[in-house]
Amino acid sequence: TLVSLGMVRDKEQFRRGFAAATVHDFFNLLAVLIFLPLEMMFGLIGRAATTVADATAGAEAGLLNAIFGGIGTVVKGATSPLSNLIQDALSFLPGVWHGIIMIVVAIALILLVINFIGKQLKILMVGKAKAVLHTAIGRGPLSGITSGAVITVMVQSSSTTTALVVPLAGSGAFGLKQIYPFTLGANIGTTITALVAAFAFDGVEATAALTAALAHMFFNVFATVVIFGLPVIRNLPPRGATWLANLAAERKIWAAVWALGVFVVLPLILIFVTTAF
Template identity: 55%
Template sequence: MAEAVSPSTVATGKNNWLQWLMVAGLVYLLICAVGMIGNGFKAATGDQARELFAFAVNPFAGLVVGTIATALIQSSSTVTSIIVGLVAGGLPVSVAVPMVMGANIGTSITNTIVSLGHVRDKEEFRRAFSAATVHDFFNLFSVLIFLPLEIAFGLLERLGKLLASPFYDAGSASMGGLNFVKTATAPIVDTTTSTLLSFGDQVGGVLLIILGIALIFLSINYVGKLLKGLMVGRAKEIMHTAIGKGPISGIASGTLVTVLVQSSSTTTSLMVPLAGSGAFGLKQIYPFTLGANIGTCITALLAATAVTGNAEAALQIAMIHFSYNVLGVLVIYGLPFLRNLPVRAAEWLGETAAENKAAALAYILGVFFVVPGVALGVTSLL
């Protein structure tokens, strides 16, 4: 005899479907918002986008802007989505590349702050702080390697263009394969754009940018909350199943979990308590954090599918974000003499912070705010 399905199970199933529909709606809203930013930036600046960001033509200034913005917002997905919209509106790709690199550094602050929850137990704090900052050091080393290559050769800009070009028809300004996304978002984006631009190009453009940024905050915030409720339990299962099974499994699971919860900060923060408790060692968790870097690229790639204006450049910067994170893993983790540098640095910092708690606070303020702020001030004077 078949078992009866309880009303609570049916209700839970319906509730889950409703939540998934809300997630889909918010992702749609996110893509619309990026399109609005692109239209607004283009209208507000005309052909003066490069002049507006002249201070960030210095790549170090761009890096600092990306770092501070992400540290304050605590969401690289939000910052990279905004960057995609700005590029679609005319921000030069060369200016945006260091900003994307900075977003990678800035997003590391969340799990570092989470590790402070273990501060009362010296040994737990040492393990947790080391696990949190291994992500920081990996991203810092990645910038040290790839920013000079980008300045000298335009490596990432060229690679991003190469990866984006197959999605465009020859001579076309729209993505051939993904054009249905642009078509689907056009009614809202075009209607909003025409309505706000009735106030004039500059005023309407600024209003479009403000509205787009607000909608990105709203959509990413609520998508994150919904996906945490739907997926965090499964994400923890994936972590427990895969983290200890080798580096490839760890990277793959970190990527998958981040795609599921749409937040690398959430992914890396999930593993900090596991490290603090001693359930996993630093070398087991390290590959998982690398996968989180790759998984977080999905938001910018989604955002780039429906922008108007310079759509090819928008996809290019999204591809740059993706290729930068993949290359970082291949180079730093793939080369034996580089692989353990972030681990050793994180272990040293964890031991230092465990002995002197003020060192942990000084590290967070210094790396994410003080040093970038001073650097921005200096570069603006040059």
């Protein structure tokens, strides 16, 4: 969404770019509207995640544990020195403030890394690499989903993957029909990051972390299968994104309202309702 705002001076380019950026938002909102009530009534995702986590978190998990556990160990070893340094530097903060500031620092570092990866990808996406990307996205829905997932696994960030194709959509190189399945693949690919992180834990913490990561994965996979698989609701996210992009292209304030509403106001309201009731 932020990447699309950089196109705001060109009305048509902004319209296309903002639609490509927000189709992901509309898909996720629709997925929540469908699966949250089902989860509250039947607990399908929670039970599936718990069952698989219990079977794979232990020492006898086999190949899956060996692969993801090894990756998780490498990631943990690479990040622990900086993590410990920041934690020690902020140790003077009292009580809950220590945790809050740690979260703020972590989010800031994530944004910096995503921004850096995005810049590097733009440098790399020229010539043959750019042609391959065009071929992968434009070949069809299945190819788009697969390429979105693979690229996201490689860069470990769906935001970076999406930010990579938004300028291409804005320029008219891809239509929303091609971008839509690509973002769904990115949605699935980003769950691998959580799985890798979960396998870096040990004992009871490993089971809890793996359960959360698997719930994230199952939610995205089920949502893609149901929403994209059912023709009656498949086109709702693109239609919503197109409608919003038309509004934002005419009056830019709607882009700011959407960003603040979806990413700040709505989560705060849900947190308040959850804690209050």
